[in-house]
Amino acid sequence: MRLLLLIIFSVNTYLSFTQNDSIQIKSFYNAALTNGKAYEDLRSLCKDIGPRLTGSAEAEMAIEWGKNKMEEYEFDKIYLQEILVPHWERGTKESGWIRTSKGKIKKVNLLALGGSIGTNGLIEADVVMFNSLSDLKKANKKYVNNKIVFINQHMDEQQINTFKAYGGCFAIRGYGAVESSKLGAKAVIIRSLGLPLNKDPHTGSMYYVDSIKKIPAAAISTEDANELEKSINEGKTSFLLEMDCRDFPDVTSYNVIGEIIGNKNPNNIITFGGHLDSWDTGEGAHDDGAGIVHCLEAMRIIKNSKYKPNNTLRLVFFMNEENGNNGGKSYATWAKKQKNENHIAAIESDRGGFAPRGFHCDGPEKYISLLKTFENKLKHYDLHIFEKGYGGVDIGPLKKEFEGIPLFGFVPDSQRYFDFHHAPSDIFENVNKRELELGCAAIASILYLLDQNL
Template sequence: MKLKPLLSALLIGAASLSASAQTDSVTIRKIYDEALVNGQAYDNLHYLCKNIGQRLSGSTNAQKAVEWGKKLMESYGFDKVYLQEVMVPHWVRGEKEQGFIIDGKTRTPVALAALGMSVATPKEGITAEVIELHDLKELDALGADKIKGKIVFFNRPFDERFIETGAAYGTAGDQRRSGPDAASKYGAVAVIIRSLTSALDNYPHTGTTSYGTVNTPIPGAALSTVAANKLSETIKNAKGKPVKFFLKQNCQTLPDAPSFNVVGELTGTENPNQFVTVGGHLDSWDLAEGAHDDGTGVMQSVEVLRIFKAMGYKPKHSVRAVLFMNEENGGRGGKKYAELAVQNKEEHIAAIESDEGGFTPRGFSFERPSAEFLKQVNANWKSLLAPYEADMLVAGGSGSDIGPLRGSVPGVTLIGFRPDSQRYFDIHHTPNDVFENVNKRELHLGAAAMASLIYLIDQHGLKF
């Protein structure tokens, strides 16, 4: 469609709206024009990925990202730019991991990565018989007699029936989060898991594992899906004969380190003490550049404020972009932000998080809304967002960084930005999460969608 027919169609559509909705429609069009023609999120993301790179909490690169993020927002002339200090975990991977399938005299190397926050193996590594399970409940059924001294291999794949891939991630994720902790209670010497993805490739996916009250934590690592299939096939073909696995990893947890959330703000003209927050997490795993997880989210959040500034739009309420630190292996930044919001007696209207990749926007999910709330949101705003295909306004989760606001800050509505999910877990937590896998237009469409929703909230509130 050529530009003139497109503008004509939009104007005809706007003519059927109320005067207020017509104003909203025109403003949202301007937001998208600014994002798509003059957008800077993609160039900023390039700098973050290529000039700084991986940004695991406590690392030198994480501090470089903090300093650069602050300077970036200052360069845009936001009304306030400041840091919120927070102590974060400092885990380091160390020398590259090694893994081998041992079938008789055959040693087959496989692609794997230590799980975040895992302990190391002994310096010489661990060699032990491997036992394949598909569910944590199988540990209880087998008991210590059959598990003690072995390496447990959790090989539960994604459930492909889910349309929304985040649901598959959620149902498969307990083997990573809790597998090493659960298996250690039965005397296992290590845990290896199938990477959390539908993709069949040789990229292992890291991600946090958590230890509870066990006296002796055991190492945890993730196999690529190709390696997981190879190991499963080897065990099957062995027909009951022991198959062994060798694992060596060198990670360690150092003392907590000081770091920061980075906050930029446009101060409200009418209600400066009422806030709308938009954010993502600045930290990333150490295997790659953290492009989609979550460089796209932080750059979109900064872009929202830049768009408003470029348009000359002065929000009624204060709008903040927050680059949260330590989402990946602790969530300390989100907790600190909520703690300071309570301490400073701030009133938060809404908080929006972008942490599902920078893919084509589909809409937003509203956490714990009533059916009437959703009905009114859709009645008032769906038609305004529909021309941009960002009008999926549904009940659902928000995000882990804004989650601590729930319960601690009364009245806040938590919202998740929902891009298309089909490719995210091909890349998530892998060495393949690089800038080259981000599409410029998709990234800028997402920033425009978030800016549009924030504009509507700022103008009309959420008291439906």
């Protein structure tokens, strides 16, 4: 009899927990889909603030915007974390032309890569083309010296996960300038890291090495890259470009932080967020305005629900993910070394505002197993990816400071991301309201499930 009672009690407790989960998660989805603020918040971030490159006036205004939003939604604690960030500006001159094998001039759509030096006036040189960074590395110095290097590596369309295609191409943008300069090149031009064939150039970060001479680096659109390739294949082709982008001294900036204090374990912190900065093209709508409003809305929904988190939920709008990750790095060391905090998990949304598919976990096996148990609770919402994977750039440094911390990456559908990534087309109008809202609810749901289970 006692055993029976125990069994009944256990089953009831289990059922009530399960039902609670189900009711709670449903309430998050209903709130996001019915009276959601995310879409209008994203419109405001994109249109009232605009592109938000680290060190720009817009980035400063975005910090104020973020703090105001957190105040509007009445989070328990709102503050700024001071950090130092790089300051690079595109300038006003940025043009490129192909002088074709047939002697014709063709204007191309070009964007300086972030961090590039300027050209100091119009420069022109013959072009040598490579299909990958490793081909370039193998080249003879005589062949490259005083030329403009063109790296024409295509993103691999056959990769179903477009982030893998991006990963396979990233090196030409990051290290093309250094490798070209080693061989005496005057400048480097890359094929944009974008999947569609169109006129949109895509910018992004690139790196110099102190011991290697700095040369200008730019991306041209995929259509222009095809034009340039065609001309090179037909005969001697030169490229002309002018850019007056340049570096300025580092400036003070901020991560914007808002908290709901944990009810049971206020010292246990779950960090979640995206990055507030963006490239200076487009409006940083998918990258990462979507991540910012995903997390802002998830916090607003949780706050407005009847749910009182056990642990402290800390929303961070990170600064400077795009060109330095000083927001993420500073946050991790500050949390550990200055504050000696207890961090139990972190979540990032930085893959755009598309229809959600699930979550990745970068952490010890037990957390991957825990994540897998969430599938049953979330598959009703068309989420099916619950597996080992990557967290995010901003939360990445926490791993070094907090041994064994699990990092969770929000995984939306990846197919359209590289249509917009770092390009002028990354604007509010290219984000779908409903897809964005579903992301907010998914993030509120995993926050709730982690808070319940960690």
